[in-house]
Amino acid sequence: MRLLRHRSARCFRARHGRLIARHGSAQTRQRWIPRLLASELAGIAVTEPHGGSRPAESRTCVVAGLDGTWRVTGRKTWISRLTEAAVFVLFFRAPDGGLAAAAVDATEPGLHRQPIPPTGLAGWTWGVLDLDEVTICQEDVLNGDGMLLLREHFAGYRPLVTATALGGAAAVFDAVTTRLSARRALGDLPRLRDSTLITLGRTHVQLATALLGAVTASHLAEGGHPAAEPWGAAAKAHGIDTADSAAAELALLLGASGFRADCQTAKTRRDLSGLLYADGIHDSLYRTAGKQHTATKDAAGVTSVPTPRDRLASVAMTG
Ligand SMILES: Cc1cc2nc3c(=O)[nH]c(=O)nc-3n(C[C@H](O)[C@H](O)[C@H](O)COP(=O)(O)OP(=O)(O)OC[C@H]3O[C@@H](n4cnc5c(N)ncnc54)[C@H](O)[C@@H]3O)c2cc1C
Structure with missing residues (x-):
């Protein structure tokens, strides 16, 4: 999880100035x-x-x-x-x-x-x-139509926000595993309960797979793929929902110390709640993503939804 935290912090540095760099x-x-x-x-x-x-x-x-x-x-x-x-x-x-x-x-x-x-x-x-x-x-x-600029910008920006949120949740994961290991070493917890181990296993794979979704969305945006916008929208909504719920579940494993106002985990949870709104509320984003699944085919029988092979090719080209 430490690598995920590091990568997430680095990739958030490119911000709204990209609009000026690309279109000014x-x-x-x-x-x-x-x-x-x-x-x-x-x-x-x-x-x-x-x-x-x-x-x-x-x-x-x-x-x-x-x-x-x-x-x-x-x-x-x-x-x-x-x-x-x-x-x-x-x-x-x-x-x-x-x-x-x-x-x-x-x-x-x-x-x-x-x-x-x-x-x-x-x-x-x-x-x-x-x-x-x-x-x-x-x-x-x-230069360019404002709506198109906005859509193109957020297709690339939302995956970065998502990666940052997942990095925050990964830090909660690390705090929890460090504390559990310390309590075990001290003998305060003779063995870890199955329910705790299941939570750790599940949240770890949830955070890692949500990050893979954000990385895919980011590659699609960098390559100007037509599916970049719905991918960015869905990856943001799913990734931040995942980060928010994983952090909430993991924080319980810290006990009451996780409720202190000065606890970093409590601060991360407040930050994640802001990201449920910032850069698009999730019902709107899932709706944007959902629209493509009911898109009508054009004369050539092509829908706006890329096949898995198209998606992989695009990721490979821009990777
Ligand atoms: C921490 C934070 C940072 C932010 N930073 C910025 C920033 O830097 N720049 C910026 O421009 N904005 C910023 N925002 C604003 C953010 O982009 C908006 O909050 C977001 O786009 C949603 O807009 P809204 O809050 O006005 O909610 P609304 O658009 O009013 O939506 C509220 C609810 O109403 C629902 N709704 C919308 N339309 C309908 C409808 N027709 N029927 C039924 N329900 C509907 C929505 O889906 C949602 O559930 C920030 C917000 C936060 C929380």
Whole structure:
């Protein structure tokens, strides 16, 4: 489980700045990529008060100015890295009515923040981002349809979030096995109960197989496979459900010490509960994944669902 923890922590470093790197204009990339490589943070602002599950219905709109710039006004909610981000990738409705995205400097006048204390994931600030006639230059606008950018980005991002969550649950697994071994060595537990050994065996394989699903989703996203989006959605929902339930089950094996507020296991469980919402609530994600299984075939008799052989070929090509 230690390897799983290490790999998970490493792969979470690539964040929302990838949207700027892949779709920004030359000027925008020149401006932000060196700063992001130097560890400054990019936030993403999509969710609005009427519901994050429907990003296409964004109410944050721009008005075109005579000088060619746009002015954007609206409210974004539940935004991570609210005060730490140097730049936000902001999604809004463009003058043509479609969803668009732009890189917005966090120091722009017209950005107002209301931090909200979260119950978990407390490493960075989180809350409401208000935009009051914030200026967007044409060079700040990312190339491409906003909805497509969002779908492509989260196909790659969700597996990374999932791997991080599974790494957190793997740390709980290690804490539990270390404590059980120590109690045995001290003679406090003369033998381990079968139910405990079954829980260890089951949660270990659950975490490992969920990680394999996330790795597969990540390979599909890197290779631009058409099934990357449903794989990313389903792997995130399944992986985080697995991490959350495994951590809850394992924590009981620590006894009451796992209930202390300063216990790392208790903190990990709070963090995992935040990931049940962040980057997509699971009923919406399973629904996205479920849609492909009822997709109609095109004229050539091909559905959007790749055969197992296609999937393996894609993984091999991008591996
Ligand atoms: C820790 C954390 C960090 C986050 N960070 C960010 C961030 O950095 N940037 C950002 O933009 N957002 C962020 N979010 C917001 C997150 O993306 C949203 O919470 C998520 O997309 C769901 O949106 P919502 O909370 O508005 O719930 P809703 O979309 O309102 O969904 C709530 C429930 O209603 C259900 N529902 C939706 N539509 C229907 C319907 N038609 N009929 C019946 N039920 C329906 C949903 O499936 C769900 O079960 C973060 C959230 C958390 C918890």
